[in-house]
Amino acid sequence: MLNRRAFLKTGAAGLPFAAAVEAVHSNLGLPAEVIAEASSGGGAPKLVPLPPRLAPTDLSTQSWQQNIRRVGQSNMTEHDPAVMNVEEWANYWHSAGAQVVFVSVTGILAFYPSKVKFHRHGKFLNGRDFFGECVAAAKKRGLRVVARMSPDLNWGEALAAHPEWAMRHADGSVQYNGEEPRLFRTCMFSSYMDDYVPAIMREVNSLYDVDCFYTNGWPPIGSLPECRCATCSKLPPPHTVAYWNAFNERVLELWHTYDAIAKEKKRESFYFANLGGNVRCGPNLDRVARAAVWFQADNQGRTYDDPTVWGCSMQGRVSSAMMDGKFATNVTAAYSTGTVRWRNGSKNPAEGTMWLHETVASGMAPYWHFIGSEAGLGEDRRWQTVGAEYFQWTAKHDAHLKTRRSIASLGVVIGQSTQLLYPGPAAAHSGAYMRETTHGLYDALLRGRFTFDFVHEDRLELERIGKYRVLLLPNVAMLSDRQGDQLRAYVRSGGSLMASFETSLYDENLKPRDEFGLSDLFGINKAGDVIGTNGNAYYGRIEREHPILAGFGNTNWLPGAQNRIPVKPVEHAVLTVVPGFVQYPPELAYPASPHTTEPAVVLREMGASRLAYFPGDIERTYWLTGHGDLVRLLHNTIRWLSRDESAVRVDGDGFLEIFAWETGPGYTVHLLNYTNPNAQHGWLESTYTLGPQTVSLLLPEGVKVKSVELLRAESAIPFRFDGGALRFTIPRVEDYEVAAITVG
Ligand SMILES: [Zn+2]
16 A cells, blocks of 8 residues: 655655655664655655644643652552552652652552541551551652542441441342342442542541542443442432433532532642543533643553454543643552452553553553452562653653643544443444444554544534544444534534434434434435344445545445344435345355435535535445455545545554654654554564664644654654655654654
8 A cells, every 4th residue: 555665775865755855864864775765656645734822831720640750559458558568669769760659548448548538448457557658658759649439339337227228129128239148239329439538538638648639440430330229229210321420420520529628728739530442431521621731541551352453552642631731640550450359469560551552642641450469569560660660761752742732623422321321223332333434433543544532522613623524433332412503503613424224313302203313414315224134244335436436446346234224215326235145155145226216325525515425334334344345445545535534644664553643842642553463452562673664744833843752752853844845754663653753
């Protein structure tokens, strides 16, 4: 697809387009002979000019946590007071360069001589103030301390005194922890959260100098609780929008209560909680992000259900969409995550390091996490070097690694309510339906080397989305009338849209609509219910030439998708549906209706806007099949919608994820190398180095470039300007590279 250009034999004078070029070689630069040019595959890239640079940050207006760049956590076990070497623990995190550490207060087990009733002392505590010793050791070294609590579980004596604290099954029985049946699960709607948790917070505040409070284990991430206790039985049924609303009200009520308690001692303290859950976060991201000053993404490693290498960077896109520059971090497990776990053993260094790379590339602060400190600071200590070396590398480059604003002209609406509550179409009910949809689009965007942002459905104001040339709606089934109006305003302002399948066929309460909410915008009308596949899936018959069909020769039809919504005929259809048919026996594998007028895509131009609607679940079908025609069709369509213009372009070989940011000193372009047999399964074990990658950006008028530095290779590289665009070539990318552009 993309070819490498010949190696250049000389320095700046020999660069192509030399006449129009301002070329600078740094003394630290690599020899010109080894710098190759990656071809853009013909023609100068069409670049969207970057907006004027933001005004410099006034550091005095920033909160302390906004300047945190490294977070460390040795998650404490009940046994740690007997075995952990507090001095060694504090020395490790301090010498690694962590600026803040988590120390366990808990709520399940007290790590200090708590007097709060039912706050059971750990059995190895023996009256010792382990928490206080850790806080003192951290503070002595200038580290800030997060008081870590866990309000999700408690013991039998608390249950006997407060049966109303327990989560209950439908038959009234208590819900217990699956691994330790002596622990019951506490109900977030009960007074446990109103009385017990605040009592511990106030006790900690009265005894110690902590910087903020955090709860692990609540609110739930990635799912909603199912409790049938007396209180919850009066709530709307689980898995409904009405329940989600009640859940969100309660989360926000407790969040504000806890935050106020944290601030009773000092104003700069605050409360924050586990978020994570990626696009399928439990609490409403729009609402919780308004309250949160620290987005804690508890997304520690790959799982069997979510085996993709980009799990952390996808999470970073979520927090970046929500936090508007407030602090965010992703908890990276140094221990062995996965379906089979070893929580006290190190994971592959290449895997843990990639998760840290993704954290940094997607605009979050790296956070390294291990569990338990047997034998002083762990029986397995291999994770310590990995984390310390990583932290020390980031510390050299904090100015460049701290992001200010994403550079992207493409937005993806993540549809949180659809992710959480939509059960998939009747033809394919599945809890994994939206995950497959999202990964399909994500994979396609990475393969097309698009830079993009996530956009939350509750943040569709024109001031926010006006920066995007194109918005993608991957089966965003649930959309309110107001959200529809916001998308109309976006299109009226010149924005372009792509949508698929059931997008806008439900309102914000998951009530099916008779007609697409965005029917007028896309020029589509529903002609029936979802049609699934029984045997051979449907095709799209090519009716006429169009840029979205570029590269498809020697065929009359293309694969459609697994499921589709039939829509009424339109004029000048580009693809029409050939309905599915029998796939076995092969004797019957031929189309009963080889030609219909049902569109398989609807394309439209309105003023400066372009619109594309696919009636099929094309993104998800791509994820299920890996069919190259589907990814080509998606790429062609996005390029047609965007007129092939992008804010940043990276040409070269390999499978990369790209992030680009405006920073304090200038700009950064991050390249994550996923060209690896373990990109979609298991853990990374080795790195497969990529060759040259040529980066092009159109800087705002008047912005001068001082240098382009590679932060992983730790060398400066030459750059030049072609027709106003900044261009430079990164000679090689191992697992990760960051090109840092300093302007001035
Ligand atoms: Zn309950």
